[in-house]
Amino acid sequence: MFASLCRRRLLLHIRKIPGGGGGTNPLQSILGTIPPARNSYSSSAVADVSNSEPCPDTVSYLISCGLSPTAAAAATTGQRLRICSTDKADAVCALLRHYGFANADIIRTLRSAPSILIVDPERILRPKLDFLASLGFEPRKIATAPFLLARSLDKHLVPSIQFIRGIIGSDDDLRLGISRIPRALMADVDKNMRPVVEALRRCGLTEAAISKLLVIRMGVLMASPDRIREIFEELKAIDMRIPDSRFVYCFSAMWGVKRGTWRRKLELFQSFGVSEGEVLEAFKKQPTIVLLADESIKRKVQFLLDELKLGITDIMLHPVILSYSLDKCILPRCAVLTVLMREGKIQRDIKLLQALLGSSKIFSTRYVLRHADDVPDVVKAYEGKIKFEGFV
Template sequence: MFASICRRRLPFRIHQIPGGGTNPLHSISGTIPPAHNSYSSSAVDDVPNSEPCPDIVSYLISCGLSPAAAIGTATTHHRVRIRSTDKADAVRDLLRHYGFSDAHIARTVRSAPILLAVDPERILRPKLDFFVSLGFEPRKFASAPFVLGRSLDKHLVPCIQFLRDIIGSDDDLCTALARSTRTLMVDLDKYMRPAVEALRRAGLAEAAISKLLVIQLGVLALSPDRISKAFEDLKEIGMCIEDSRFLYCLGAMCVAKRETWMRKLALYRSFGLSEGEVLNAFKTQPTILFLAEESIKMKVRFFLEELKLGIHGVMAQPVILAYSLEKCILPRCAVLSVLMREGKIQRDIKLLPALLGTSKRFSTRYVLRHADDVPDVLKAYEGLLSHF
């Protein structure tokens, strides 16, 4: 069984930016933008057609994007034209100074190439310094670089003060921001304040609201009606506010579209599970709602067809579905296979309990304990053994 499993391992035109003193990003909307957002700015030329500028493509490639990604970005953001490579280089240097790796810069530039056209010292550095003062790592903005286009004094500082008053500590605030950085694009008065008031009206205590925002800050991007509906849906499936799992389920239910919920419910039931079993699994591990459908199918097939586990047993421990197949489950299976071969563990070991747990727990129990007398166990855990 395990043998078959492991075999599957599995030239630039430089222009000067005219003077002016306005933030070229001031026109970015206060709500969370779509994945591909078009920016308007006095610092960029308005290119009337969608043909990507060769100079832009060339510079984006120098930022670490692949040729295909550079063309795609230049085409999607066709209004953007870099007028000064010196300024663009200064932006990249500043980002590196604040901890951005080359990969972070490539991701940032791909999402928001407009940042290459801004004044790094006047526009970017004050914002980066502000977040550093909170203990937040600026490189995490690579996942939502358009946040850096919001006004520091008019938007970011008021939002952070509002969040700090509710969440409490800067450590928890930074944790919340790291999990949902793009929420900082949300308008304070139109979204954040009404969302918090909706949570209060629904019966959440202040401490619970604080914890919820650390778990899922994205709740603040929702309308009060959407939040109220999430409370109603949880009540319908038997979840009460007093349940220790409630906030985690609420965070998941709030940010998942209803169509997503119904589609995932149908998918899990297609494996032969009852609705009750799926709901119990969701209450235990709400993140099963966010797993990609193909990932779910692949893991379930693996557990059922390769490990010969029962679907009911798997769903009784739904956290296993959140584990990466390639990075976690397969290496652990390889380790167990080696130990079975060497007679260090019984072949009838209960696989699911053995596969569960933190990396530290698994490593201590099955890898480090046998590393001296079974050297292959380390190779297996590191994915260096393709078959046995």
């Protein structure tokens, strides 16, 4: 019922706003102008500083909302934030809860954007929350990007959604893409979004490929046309061609790393004893390996080499294994396999890499559910209650 009402309000908004609409946004003037590329407010983004000392009453209120004393002081230091009316602040928090914000979501929102507490909840916040809810935008996602609430609904949020929907088409894909990178909505339609899409077209991407890319990595809308062209050249240099179905995934990953980081990742993988060509082929198969932290890569590769006795060439031929969490996926699966080996349910010379690969559903069906009745320990091992201590 609530979602249906929100959707109707959304349609009314879109119908009455030809090309962006008018109206002012008092919240924007309170929070200041926020650069699209930033993830959270800087102290100067909220207001000009006239008194760098935080207001004790404001700090106390933030603490009562769940922030730690340190976080509350940090959120207000250097900001002209004074909560003169706790009634208004309470009304803001109540409104957020009404829209499904959990306590953790509210804490996260206030840590980044404490000035939200002094705006008019009904006149300023509710219309935007209605709009975001109509899109199926989860509260926890809004909490990661509370600066969206500083944007004008009529001049920015609605036109942005209209433009992106025109590229993607499906509301489900629209919701998925935005949920992955909510801050992409900070990009300006005419200054950022449209030039990016036009650059992608000029470089040869089809409309379907552009739509797919935005669903995968909506943040591309914040790139510059020059960076778009650079990525195309970089992918061309490694012989990744546009018609290849993997191209948009490689493009997405390449956008996510700086040039220096890209080179460092190549050198890191090569340090394990493989050629640059092998690394590039692994990247084409599993582009996200260049987005992993260096320490994560080292830890996983060393585990696979030392504990599973795999060859580095085998790992690079199946790079998807590196995208699995070591603690939450690989180790529990290894624990399950050791239990089954101990009970004689599988051979000790099983091909470990092939056994570990696959979705959770496939692994669970093949090795856990099949043996759960006669070997209950496999369930405990899969849940992490029996730790992996190495293959004997």
